[in-house]
Amino acid sequence: MNCLKAEEQFSAYIEDELDYQAVRTFEAHLNTCESCRRELALFRESLDLLHQLPQIKPSTEFDVTLQARLADTHVESIPFWQRVLQPLHGQARWALSGVAALLVILVGFYFYQKTLTKSPSVDTAVAPETSRAAPVAKEREVKQQLPLAVPSQELQSLVKFPDSSVLDLQPVRGSQQPQSATLDLQQLRGTQQSQLPESDMQPVPENQQPQRVEQNYILRTINYTEAPTEGGL
Amino acid sequence: MPDLDDELMKQCQQGNIEAFDLIVRRNQVPLVNFIARFLGDQDSAEDLAQETFVRMFKAIKRYKSGAAKFSTWMYHIASNLCKNELRNRGRRGRFFADGVATESSSGTEPTEEDLIATAPAHVSLQPSNQLEQKEREYAVQSAISELPERYRLPLVLRDLQELSYEEISETLNLPLGTTKSRINRARLMLKDKLRSFVESS
Numbered sequence: 001m002n003c004l005k006a007e008e009q010f011s012a013y014i015e016d017e018l019d020y021q022a023v024r025t026f027e028a029h030l031n032t033c034e035s036c037r038r039e040l041a042l043f044r045e046s047l048d049l050l051h052q053l054p055q056i057k058p059s060t061e062f063d064v065t066l067q068a069r070l071a072d073t074h075v076e077s078i079p080f081w082q083r084v085l086q087p088l089h090g091q092a093r094w095a096l097s098g099v100a101a102l103l104v105i106l107v108g109f110y111f112y113q114k115t116l117t118k119s120p121s122v123d124t125a126v127a128p129e130t131s132r133a134a135p136v137a138k139e140r141e142v143k144q145q146l147p148l149a150v151p152s153q154e155l156q157s158l159v160k161f162p163d164s165s166v167l168d169l170q171p172v173r174g175s176q177q178p179q180s181a182t183l184d185l186q187q188l189r190g191t192q193q194s195q196l197p198e199s200d201m202q203p204v205p206e207n208q209q210p211q212r213v214e215q216n217y218i219l220r221t222i223n224y225t226e227a228p229t230e231g232g233l
Numbered sequence: 234m235p236d237l238d239d240e241l242m243k244q245c246q247q248g249n250i251e252a253f254d255l256i257v258r259r260n261q262v263p264l265v266n267f268i269a270r271f272l273g274d275q276d277s278a279e280d281l282a283q284e285t286f287v288r289m290f291k292a293i294k295r296y297k298s299g300a301a302k303f304s305t306w307m308y309h310i311a312s313n314l315c316k317n318e319l320r321n322r323g324r325r326g327r328f329f330a331d332g333v334a335t336e337s338s339s340g341t342e343p344t345e346e347d348l349i350a351t352a353p354a355h356v357s358l359q360p361s362n363q364l365e366q367k368e369r370e371y372a373v374q375s376a377i378s379e380l381p382e383r384y385r386l387p388l389v390l391r392d393l394q395e396l397s398y399e400e401i402s403e404t405l406n407l408p409l410g411t412t413k414s415r416i417n418r419a420r421l422m423l424k425d426k427l428r429s430f431v432e433s434s
Contacts, residue, residue, distance in 0.1 A: 042428060046424040053393065056270075058265045066283045075294060077294060
């Protein structure tokens with residue numbers, strides 16, 4: 001131990017706050033250091049002088065003046081938020097503050113969203129209906145309003161249809177429901193029929209029944225209409 | 234053992250404002266002593282002690298029983314007022330005795346006439362020890378007043394008001410280790426300032 005370290009322990013030593021080992025080290029230094037012994041003695045004497053300072057008594061006017069000042073003073077009331085927070089300490093107060101901040105953020109986000117949905121934009125006015133409502137249901141609704149598909153003149157020339165009335169495509173009945181629906185989709189997607197490659201259009205043998213021909217045609221278009229999803233049409 | 238001042242504050246909070254008179258009577262002497270020794274000026278000390286009581290009275294409803302000792306709360310308010318007072322004065326090492334300003338940092342010993350002229354009224358006037366006691370008090374008060382504020386406050390609270398290290402730590406919002414080291418440092422500085430007085434006497 002050096003003299004500087006010894007000085008740092010003067011208070012702890014005279015107030016018996018050092019542990020046994022620290023006391024032995026401190027006293028071992030004192031035994032070998034004349035300067036520290038002298039300084040410690042001076043340290044004690046100056047503290048004694050401090051403790052001997054006489055007590056100061058307040059003047060006789062102290063009470064009178066204080067009572068006059070207190071008479072003009074009112075006890076302050078505590079605001080509501082302080083009354084709520086006052087009983088809380090440490091983590092509880094932080095947790096409550098965090099919850100309050102989160103609530104403010106959520107309420108703010110809610111009103112922000114509400115403002116967005118109320119804006120007069122065309123996109124936002126239409127999109128929610130088409131995108132959020134079941135798209136399939138909407139498509140069915142459109143299909144009911146559209147006229148049934150009628151092959152173009154070009155197709156009619158390529159394929160021999162026995163009777164144009166057959167192409168009224170009313171046979172949407174029973175087990176053939178999906179085929180009819182697919183044809184309607186074809187119609188919804190525009191004039192793809194006119195762009196059909198000839199290789200896809202297999203002529204129907206003449207000996208087949210008209211109803212069968214119609215079904216053949218439908219099956220072909222099914223193959224074709226499924227193709228765009230893969231081919232990117 | 235319950236703190237009596239704490240109980241009195243609870244009564245004040247329940248509407249018994251007269252209990253505050255008891256608090257004033259119990260604490261005015263230590264409070265005036267603390268401020269007077271810190272500032273070296275009894276007149277200012279009384280004014281600031283009254284201001285401390287006024288602030289405590291205003292804040293009766295804010296007082297948190299059990300959160301800290303009453304004395305810690307009181308000395309915390311008084312310490313802040315003392316620090317503000319020092320800043321307002323804008324100078325250090327100047328102290329007063331019974332309203333008579335005395336320069337303590339001139340480096341010259343006060344004359345016998347100075348000591349008698351500035352003798353506080355509370356000092357015992359017995360002829361045998363009057364001068365000696367006054368001289369001692371003058372020297373010690375000068376040494377205290379010359380300490381920097383950050384060392385003077387904990388020293389006065391510890392060695393004159395006899396607060397524990399923990400209470401001083403709470404009062405000044407300082408870590409316990411810092412409080413202890415500051416008090417030891419303040420005592421070492423005081424020792425150096427009183428060296429010539431002790432060695433000469």
